[in-house]
Amino acid sequence: MHPKLFPTVDDDFFGNNDISQLFEVQRNLCIPAVNIYELPDKFIVEMAIPGFQIQDISIRMEKNVLIISSDAHKQKDDPQSTCLRKEFCYKSFIRKFTIPVNILTEEIKAVSKNGILKISLPKNIAGN
DSSP: TTTTSSSSSHHHHTSSSSSHHHHHHHHHHOOEEEEEEEOEEEEEEEEOTOOOGGGGEEEETTTTTTEEEOOOOOOOTTTTTOSSSOOOOOOOEEEEEEEEEEEEEGOEEEEEEEEEEEEEEEEEEEGG
């Protein structure tokens, strides 16, 4: 039996197996998860951004595309410890979403609480 085909719990925990290497590229990407809701008068976009401050985030509309991005943000490591596995993401990212209706761009609001960015995109109901 080849030990790499059936990794031990320790191997899996510390990421020392062939399967973890297959997904290494995916782990190095920083794509914050989102939830998008539609209400009669607006869209709500929630994005998981733990470790980021709202001032680190750029939110803009280009025509009917919502663009949310941030420049690289690096967490400082404790020099007295050795990181055995790092999955938190503090890298640059960009997310783009096509919004199907006109948005009142001057009324877009964003707040951040407990690592969740919440963006309110009011619909231009009169413009429909």
